[in-house]
Amino acid sequence: MSQMKKRYQLTQSQKMMVFILSMSLYGLSNMITELVPKAYLGPVEFSIEYFAFIPLTLCILFHPLYAAVGASLGEVIFGEIMLGQFGGFGELEKFIAFSLAMYVAGISVRDPKNKRQVGIAAMTGVIIHQAISAIVDILKVWIGVEELEAVPGLAESIVVIEGFSFLNDVLFSGILFALLPTVYLVPRLYGKIEPLLGMKPRDNSVTYSLRDILGPRLIAGGIFLACLAFLFEFLSESGINLIEWELDVAEAYSEWFIAGSIFIAAVVAGITTMLMIRRHRKPSGSQKKEEVSS
Amino acid sequence: MEYARKLSEKLSVEQVKIELLNTAYGNGHTFLAKLDPRTLFILYLLFGVMPWFVHNEKILFGMFVFIAAMTLLAKVSPLILVILCLGLLGQGGYYLIASLFFGGDLSIILPLLELTLKLAVISLASITVFCSMDPEKLSNGLLKIGVPGQVTFSIAYGYRMLPSLLEEYHHVFLSFRLRGKAPEKHGFLYWQAIAYFCKIAVLSFYPLLLSMSKRARTTVEALETKGSLYGFNHPEVKKLKLAHMAFGKRDYLFILFFLSYLASLFLLFT
Numbered sequence: 267m268s269q270m271k272k273r274y275q276l277t278q279s280q281k282m283m284v285f286i287l288s289m290s291l292y293g294l295s296n297m298i299t300e301l302v303p304k305a306y307l308g309p310v311e312f313s314i315e316y317f318a319f320i321p322l323t324l325c326i327l328f329h330p331l332y333a334a335v336g337a338s339l340g341e342v343i344f345g346e347i348m349l350g351q352f353g354g355f356g357e358l359e360k361f362i363a364f365s366l367a368m369y370v371a372g373i374s375v376r377d378p379k380n381k382r383q384v385g386i387a388a389m390t391g392v393i394i395h396q397a398i399s400a401i402v403d404i405l406k407v408w409i410g411v412e413e414l415e416a417v418p419g420l421a422e423s424i425v426v427i428e429g430f431s432f433l434n435d436v437l438f439s440g441i442l443f444a445l446l447p448t449v450y451l452v453p454r455l456y457g458k459i460e461p462l463l464g465m466k467p468r469d470n471s472v473t474y475s476l477r478d479i480l481g482p483r484l485i486a487g488g489i490f491l492a493c494l495a496f497l498f499e500f501l502s503e504s505g506i507n508l509i510e511w512e513l514d515v516a517e518a519y520s521e522w523f524i525a526g527s528i529f530i531a532a533v534v535a536g537i538t539t540m541l542m543i544r545r546h547r548k549p550s551g552s553q554k555k556e557e558v559s560s
Numbered sequence: 561m562e563y564a565r566k567l568s569e570k571l572s573v574e575q576v577k578i579e580l581l582n583t584a585y586g587n588g589h590t591f592l593a594k595l596d597p598r599t600l601f602i603l604y605l606l607f608g609v610m611p612w613f614v615h616n617e618k619i620l621f622g623m624f625v626f627i628a629a630m631t632l633l634a635k636v637s638p639l640i641l642v643i644l645c646l647g648l649l650g651q652g653g654y655y656l657i658a659s660l661f662f663g664g665d666l667s668i669i670l671p672l673l674e675l676t677l678k679l680a681v682i683s684l685a686s687i688t689v690f691c692s693m694d695p696e697k698l699s700n701g702l703l704k705i706g707v708p709g710q711v712t713f714s715i716a717y718g719y720r721m722l723p724s725l726l727e728e729y730h731h732v733f734l735s736f737r738l739r740g741k742a743p744e745k746h747g748f749l750y751w752q753a754i755a756y757f758c759k760i761a762v763l764s765f766y767p768l769l770l771s772m773s774k775r776a777r778t779t780v781e782a783l784e785t786k787g788s789l790y791g792f793n794h795p796e797v798k799k800l801k802l803a804h805m806a807f808g809k810r811d812y813l814f815i816l817f818f819l820s821y822l823a824s825l826f827l828l829f830t
Contacts, residue, residue: 348690
């Protein structure tokens with residue numbers, strides 16, 4: 267037990283190393299998968315969804331939390347925002363679901379040299395992530411978006427598409443780009459990569475039971491995070507409707523309401539700007555800069 | 561497939577690397593790049609979030625025109641624009657085909673176009689804002705709005721390192737190809753060739769993982785000797801570091817300009 271705790275006692279800088287490593291590598295791989303063309307077969311899409319083996323490997327070898335969060339952040343920033351594929355609130359769902367899945371995968375491996383354990387963990391990670399995102403996508407359509415009901419065929423088609431893409435991602439991307447590479451890489455990197463970051467490898471002589479890992483806290487936390495993920499995703503869709511409902515109540519006034527509020531906002535913004543310009547001029551800017559440079 | 565082949569001819573790794581470097585450092589002279597990062601964040605907040613709540617096509621179109629003009633001003637690299645367009649068209653087309661397949665009709669095109677317009681505004685906003693900031697500016701801006709120092713540093717570092725990482729990855733990839741043996745037959749639909757490339761693409765990460773972790777350690781140790789980790793946790797140091805950031809006249813005018821533009825859009829079309 268004491269040795270298990272030791273594994274989590276990383277210094278601040280070591281945590282940062284893991285974070286940086288995971289973020290830049292997964293960001294790079296995201297950029298690559300983004301550039302690789304996708305193949306469509308009718309409505310069905312065959313593509314390399316992601317190189318999940320990178321965060322999986324790092325989560326298994328290092329501190330799972332920092333590696334997982336780093337990878338998610340890398341994906342959001344280099345795979346999404348930088349390439350202009352950012353989807354607002356929906357990305358938070360991805361972020362949380364992905365971090366959670368990778369974290370669970372990382373924490374469930376006790377012995378990185380045991381290929382079976384690593385393989386099971388890798389598949390668990392992929393399945394958790396894909397299941398959350400598929401469920402969220404389906405629920406989003408079933409509960410939230412009524413406009414889509416008006417379009418015949420779309421609701422059913424989304425369920426089928428999501429179901430299929432879940433299977434596709436788990437069986438195709440999951441096995442080819444998560445299971446096989448992770449099982450290949452983890453035992454090879456174990457003991458080699460840790461000294462490069464100035465840490466000891468994880469001690470695999472410590473065995474602790476599954477109950478220690480899957481404690482109630484982790485399960486409760488996982489469910490909470492999954493719900494949060496769903497909430498954000500749902501918000502990103504239904505936030506639109508919420509605002510509309512509000513306006514429906516005041517439909518007669520809505521135009522005036524919008525126009526008025528915008529006018530007020532513009533006036534406030536204008537006044538603030540003027541004030542700030544004036545205030546900005548008063549203290550001489552050059553004096554400040556001298557202070558800094560001296 | 562023809563189109564994809566043409567694209568891949570233009571899309572050499574060297575080119576991608578140059579474009580990335582350009583994105584990170586090449587746009588220092590544009591109008592947007594001279595603004596304060598916080599101004600750009602406000603712009604992004606408005607144009608990246610508001611479209612979700614807007615259902616009026618005219619307003620959306622007005623926003624699109626504005627943000628497209630900004631994109632032109634920011635001199636965003638064509639490669640990123642191409643990726644963006646492909647992504648947008650791909651997604652729209654995907655939903656269209658899917659719903660046609662399940663018995664919808666062409667009436668879906670209009671809502672889909674609206675959705676695409678929405679996504680276009682949001683994506684262009686993020687591209688424009690990001691391309692107008694170099695890594696250091698971005699990290700300072702994030703630090704100013706309260707993101708922890710470790711995270712902002714990592715973002716800036718990743719932003720800076722991506723081009724060189726890509727180059728290194730390419731070298732490893734090429735050396736794998738050089739030493740390995742490509743399959744003699746392409747197989748049905750090139751599947752053997754594709755499988756071979758996928759395998760190398762995965763294997764190339766092995767050396768990269770090792771070299772990158774070495775690099776991460778060097779970086780963090782250099783940070784330690786510079787006392788950055790101390791600075792991250794102490795507000796006074798942060799204040800000193802960020803003292804150069806200030807809203808100028810240009811920022812206020814620009815904020816006023818796009819706010820009034822948005823306001824007039826809403827006034828005109830609601």
